[in-house]
Amino acid sequence: MKKKIPLTGNAAFAEAMRQINPDVVAAYPITPQTEIMMTFAEFVADGLVDTELVTAESEHSAMSACVGASAAGARVMTATSAQGLALMHEVVYIASGLRLPIVMGVVNRALSAPINIHCDHADTMAERDSGWIQIYSETAQEVYDHTILAIRLAEREDVRLPVMVCQDGFITSHGVEPVEILDDEVVKKFIGEFKPWNPLLDTDNPKTYGALDLFDYYFEHKRQQFEAMKHVPKAYEEVAEELSKITGRKYPKVEGFYMDDAEYVIVVMSSTAGTTKHVVKELRAQGKKVGLLKIRLYRPFPKEEISRLLEGKKAVAVLDRAYSVGAEAPLFCEIKSALYDVKAKPVLASYIYGLGGRDTPPSLIRSVYEDLMNGNISKEEKYLGVRE
Amino acid sequence: MPLTVRDLLKREEKFVYGHRLCPGCGAALTARLTMLAINEPVVVSCATGCLEVSTTIYPYTAWRVSWIHSAFENAAATISGVEAAYRALKKKGKISKDVKFVAFGGDGGTYDIGLQSLSGALERGHDFLYICYNNEGYMNTGAQRSGGTPMCADTTTAPVGKVIPGKTQWRKDLTAIVAGHHIPYVAQTTLHNPLDLVNKVRKAIETPGPAFINVLAPCVRFWRVDPADMIKLCKLAVDTCFWPVFEIINDEWKLSYKPKEKKPIEEFLKIQGRFRHLFVPEKRHLIDEIQKHVDREWNFVLKMCGETV
Ligand SMILES: Cc1ncc(C[n+]2csc(CCOP(=O)(O)OP(=O)(O)O)c2C)c(N)n1
Numbered sequence: 148m149k150k151k152i153p154l155t156g157n158a159a160f161a162e163a164m165r166q167i168n169p170d171v172v173a174a175y176p177i178t179p180q181t182e183i184m185m186t187f188a189e190f191v192a193d194g195l196v197d198t199e200l201v202t203a204e205s206e207h208s209a210m211s212a213c214v215g216a217s218a219a220g221a222r223v224m225t226a227t228s229a230q231g232l233a234l235m236h237e238v239v240y241i242a243s244g245l246r247l248p249i250v251m252g253v254v255n256r257a258l259s260a261p262i263n264i265h266c267d268h269a270d271t272m273a274e275r276d277s278g279w280i281q282i283y284s285e286t287a288q289e290v291y292d293h294t295i296l297a298i299r300l301a302e303r304e305d306v307r308l309p310v311m312v313c314q315d316g317f318i319t320s321h322g323v324e325p326v327e328i329l330d331d332e333v334v335k336k337f338i339g340e341f342k343p344w345n346p347l348l349d350t351d352n353p354k355t356y357g358a359l360d361l362f363d364y365y366f367e368h369k370r371q372q373f374e375a376m377k378h379v380p381k382a383y384e385e386v387a388e389e390l391s392k393i394t395g396r397k398y399p400k401v402e403g404f405y406m407d408d409a410e411y412v413i414v415v416m417s418s419t420a421g422t423t424k425h426v427v428k429e430l431r432a433q434g435k436k437v438g439l440l441k442i443r444l445y446r447p448f449p450k451e452e453i454s455r456l457l458e459g460k461k462a463v464a465v466l467d468r469a470y471s472v473g474a475e476a477p478l479f480c481e482i483k484s485a486l487y488d489v490k491a492k493p494v495l496a497s498y499i500y501g502l503g504g505r506d507t508p509p510s511l512i513r514s515v516y517e518d519l520m521n522g523n524i525s526k527e528e529k530y531l532g533v534r535e
Numbered sequence: 536m537p538l539t540v541r542d543l544l545k546r547e548e549k550f551v552y553g554h555r556l557c558p559g560c561g562a563a564l565t566a567r568l569t570m571l572a573i574n575e576p577v578v579v580s581c582a583t584g585c586l587e588v589s590t591t592i593y594p595y596t597a598w599r600v601s602w603i604h605s606a607f608e609n610a611a612a613t614i615s616g617v618e619a620a621y622r623a624l625k626k627k628g629k630i631s632k633d634v635k636f637v638a639f640g641g642d643g644g645t646y647d648i649g650l651q652s653l654s655g656a657l658e659r660g661h662d663f664l665y666i667c668y669n670n671e672g673y674m675n676t677g678a679q680r681s682g683g684t685p686m687c688a689d690t691t692t693a694p695v696g697k698v699i700p701g702k703t704q705w706r707k708d709l710t711a712i713v714a715g716h717h718i719p720y721v722a723q724t725t726l727h728n729p730l731d732l733v734n735k736v737r738k739a740i741e742t743p744g745p746a747f748i749n750v751l752a753p754c755v756r757f758w759r760v761d762p763a764d765m766i767k768l769c770k771l772a773v774d775t776c777f778w779p780v781f782e783i784i785n786d787e788w789k790l791s792y793k794p795k796e797k798k799p800i801e802e803f804l805k806i807q808g809r810f811r812h813l814f815v816p817e818k819r820h821l822i823d824e825i826q827k828h829v830d831r832e833w834n835f836v837l838k839m840c841g842e843t844v
Contacts (some may be wrong), residue, residue, distance in 0.1 A: 170623035175614060199623040201615060204655030208612035211652065214605050215580065222622055223616075241605050340730025345616055348624065350576035350634055357604035358591035428676040 149394075154326040156287040160226065160252040161186035162326075163294035165196055166334040171214035173201035177399040178230040178264045179316040180254040184226060196368070206231035210238035217247035220346025220432070222298070223344035225249065228316060229256035229270040236274065242309045243278030244372065245356055248301035249309040251279075252294065255468075256316040257418070257503040259303045265504020266316040268416070272469040278372055280310040281446040283416040287324045289443075290314045292394060295329075298338045299386045305378040307344070315418040317504060321473025322451055322521045333393060379447050388470035400444040401452045402452055405431060411519040412457065412493070413484055415466040416442045419500070426512040437516050442478070450485040457486060462519040466531070467502045476528060496524045500531035507532060537734045541570050542678035547599075554590040554597035559762025561667040561726055561752025561769075562586045566639065567671035569666055570600070573666040573738035578621075580614040582644030583607035585675045585754075586668060608648040610638040611665055618661045635740050642683035643673040646709050657716040657745045664739045664746045667709065670754035678757040680811055682707045685777075686828065687718040687821055688809045690757075695812045700821060705828060710749045714783050718745040721783040724791065725751035727769040731780060731791060744797045759808020769807065773817075775803040776833040781840055797833075797840070800826045 154162060161183050164172070174184045191200045201216075202210035206227055217223040227235060232253060242249050253271055257263040271281060282297060284290045290312065297310040314320055316387050329337075345354045360368055380400065387398040402420075405427050406412070413423050430437045431484035440456055440463075442449070457463055465483075467476035475483070479497040486492055498515055501507045518524060556563040562585055570577075578601040581587040587604045590597040597618045605613040614636050623682035640649050645667040653665060672690055673679040679692040680702050689695045693702040710723045720742040721736040732750060739746035751772055755762045771779035775798045780791040801822060804810040813821050834844045 160663050170627070171616065171619045173619070197623070197626055199618045199619040199626075201659065203612065203615075204651060204658070208609060208615075208652045208655050211605055211609035211612035212616030212619065215603060215613035215618075216620035216623075217616075218603050219617040219624075221620035223620075237606055238609065245605075253559035347578045347629060348621055348634060350578065350601050350632075353599060353601045355591055355598065355602050358593040358596065359588045359604075360593045364593050408724060501805070 149329060150326050151325045151327045151471040153288055153323045154320050155168065155323050156284070156290045156314045157254065157321065158183035158186055159287040159291040159326050160314070161190070162328060164224055164290050164320070165190045165205055166329070166331050167222070167224065167298055167338060168297070169224045171201065171213070171216035171223045172225060173198045173203050173209040173216065173223070174225045174227070174282045175203050175206045175231060177206070177228045178483060179256060179320045180226045180228040180252065182320070183254070186205040189452045192432050195498035198472065204235040206236060209378070210235040210242065213249045214238060214242050214245065214247060217242070218245060218347050220348045222341035223249045224251065225518065226252035226254070229258055230367045232270045233275060239274055239277045239279065241357070246306055246307045246375065248307055249307060250294065250301055251309065251311050253311045253313045254316045254320045255313055262376045263503040264316070266318055266468070267502045267504070268469040271311060272311050274311070275446055275477065278308065278376065279446065280308055281313050282310065282444055283442065284312065284314045284319060285418055285420045287319055287322070287326050290319060291326050292390065292396060292398065295334055295337060296386055296390050300379070300383055302341060303386070306367065306382050308375055308379070313417065318418045329393065337390065337393060339452065343408045349525055376447050383444060393417055398410055401456065402441040402443060403456050404439035404441065406438040406440065406456055408436055408482065409430045410436040410461040411516055412438045412440055412460050412463045413466060413512065413515055414440045414442065414463060414478065416445065416478065417468070419466060419468065422507060422509055423512050428510045428515065430513070430516055435516070447483065448485070453482060454485045454489045457482070457493055459491040462494040462496065462524060464496040464498055464515045464519055464532050465517070466500050470502070476526065479528070494524055496530050497528035499528055505532050538572065538730065538737055540617060540730065543733065546571050546574060549599045551597050553595060553600060555591045555592065556585065557756060557762070559669055559755040559765040560585070561754060561765060562641070564726055564825055565666065565668045565732065565750045565752045568732045569637065570738050572733040573635055573637065573740055575635045575740070576632055577637060578603070578614070578617050580610045580617065582610035582638070582640035583675070584641035584644055586639055586789045588675060592780065608643055609652050610640045610644060610649060611842035612652040614638040614663050615656040615659060615661040618663050623780055638662070638663060638665045640665070640667055641674065641720065642667060642669040642671055643681045645764065654716065657713065657718050657747070660744055662744055664736065664822060667747070667749045667789065668752040669749055670752050670757060671706070672754070672757050674754045683709065687813055689812060694761055694825050700812060700818060708832070713747045718747065719743070719785055722747070723749045723778070724780045725769040725778050726766060727773045735782065737780070749806035757809065760806055765805060771798065771803040771806070774798045775800050777803050777829055779833055779836040781836060783844070788836070788841070790836070790840040790842055793842065800829050
């Protein structure tokens with residue numbers, strides 16, 4: 148029996164965590180993620196889960212404890228945002244390098260300086276090369292579904308990699324939406340028992356994690372990690388398909404909206420995809436051939452699907468809620484690279500939007516489509532909604 | 536019953552030959568004695584540093600136990616995760632045996648960069664033993680100063696120059712900082728007497744909750760001494776009261792060793808190359824200052840232990 152209840156994105160993540168009942172959760176508060184840990188701590192206090200909650204003294208230690216717990220043989224989860232993720236940075240690489248299937252909720256927030264607590268994607272973009280799978284969520288429903296999906300994906304024998312489930316700070320994390328929740332038993336059955344491999348706690352068969360790996364082996368071990376990431380697209384599809392059967396919802400790596408005959412397309416991730424869908428419907432009502440490409444799985448980057456969907460379009464605008472100071476914005480850069488191999492290349496435009504939580508109303512999205520339709524496209528990136 | 540050498544001889548070594556630590560390395564002996572003292576199943580976490588890089592060069596290891604290295608500053612946080620996993624799995628009936636947990640960090644990884652992670656783990660009350668093998672500097676990166684380096688030592692980031700006589704600050708009292716956490720077991724020792732360390736490890740391991748031992752573990756290269764003199768050096772450290780050895784059990788301080796006759800600090804300093812620059816007439820006042828500081832620290836310990844000063 149599925150039931151629909153009003154939840155924030157944070158509460159949706161916490162609810163999924165309750166149903167997953169991880170062995171260990173180690174975390175440290177940071178806005179706008181705090182609510183996840185407060186909600187989960189209540190679950191622990193009320194005995195609704197039997198998780199060991201490690202209330203670490205910092206995010207660096209939280210991720211370190213996650214690494215220790217996961218290597219020990221536990222199912223492990225955590226959550227963070229912005230500065231917290233940045234403080235974890237060193238250990239984020241260790242988690243993936245040691246092939247530990249930790250699942251982390253990231254509530255996207257701008258990085259300092261200047262200090263800001265609102266949404267952009269600079270924090271997770273800074274970790275895009277860290278070897279974690281990254282899934283971006285448009286709605287609280289997606290946060291919930293992705294979290295359950297992430298557990299299965301991370302723990303697949305052919306994957307064994309950590310996953311970040313991202314959502315937009317204060318937009319998704321604090322907005323209340325109706326979320327359809329699966330039965331506890333259904334979730335339990337879907338994720339199954341965690342079967343650790345090479346756990347430290349198998350002390351009869353001692354294990355070594357994190358040995359010194361010089362030029363004679365490091366490269367080969369990294370090569371294996373890259374290979375594991377290559378298994379993700381297929382593994383992802385299989386897990387997503389299985390979850391779809393239960394929920395009735397689809398989780399393609401990239402989601403096309405009115406793409407079939409679209410000539411003018413916006414590529415965007417997370418909550419802004421929702422705003423864009425609204426604008427697409429309005430413009431479609433006026434007979435405009437517009438479409439949206441929403442990226443759900445950002446790491447590994449679904450290059451093939453993207454180039455297939457964008458080939459032959461007239462003009463494509465890539466909206467980045469992040470930046471790379473001194474170079475092209477990250478998503479734009481990768482879309483451009485994905486299109487290198489296609490024959491009929493669309494004209495490309497780069498837009499940076501929403502930094503530090505700057506509001507991105509439908510009117511701004513509409514202005515992007517208008518730029519595309521009017522050929523108002525420059526080589527330089529544009530800043531959406533900034534005061535120049 | 537305290538362990539004896541005879542007991543130890545019967546035990547299987549869990550930290551074994553084949554590592555690449557230097558002859559006379561204090562960290563190696565600390566690790567070996569610690570592992571000898573623990574007969575139970577154990578998981579070890581190691582901070583980045585000499586002990587870590589020299590003992591697990593892939594595909595080899597000198598550890599016959601489960602072992603994890605994550606980063607430099609997080610040995611305590613990492614082991615707290617392992618220990619939390621153990622508690623979770625035990626609660627769920629997935630593990631039945633009793634397992635012990637030990638973290639090793641150098642003074643760099645403990646006095647400095649890892650202090651926060653250590654403090655957090657102690658405050659949270661994880662059941663583990665943290666051993667600081669304290670060689671009073673960063674050895675793995677080439678003998679730089681740490682917060683545990685004593686005043687006037689010659690280090691590569693606080694070198695002896697024409698105007699500056701080595702490190703210009705006193706070392707911090709990490710053991711007292713740890714004692715401030717009021718954890719059930721805290722101790723300080725060195726390698727002057729192997730059984731002192733072994734029996735402190737035993738007590739620490741048998742005490743539920745967090746335990747900490749600060750082991751003065753000379754680095755013969757940094758201290759510039761003959762490897763054969765390592766133990767002699769540790770004896771001088773306790774006999775000059777440069778390194779008091781004591782235990783703090785449930786906030787009760789207890790002296791483990793009181794020299795019959797306190798030797799002057801020169802005796803400890805003069806056999807080490809890192810203090811050689813002090814032994815010229817114009818630097819005499821520095822030795823006097825060091826003596827005064829040693830006396831002050833020693834008196835503090837005596838007072839805490841309820842001994843007469
Ligand atoms: C974040 C970080 N900063 C710096 C280093 C470089 N580093 C590795 S080991 C080390 C010194 C270790 O000193 P200590 O903890 O005293 O152990 P020892 O080498 O003396 O055994 C340093 C500075 C590092 N690995 N990580």
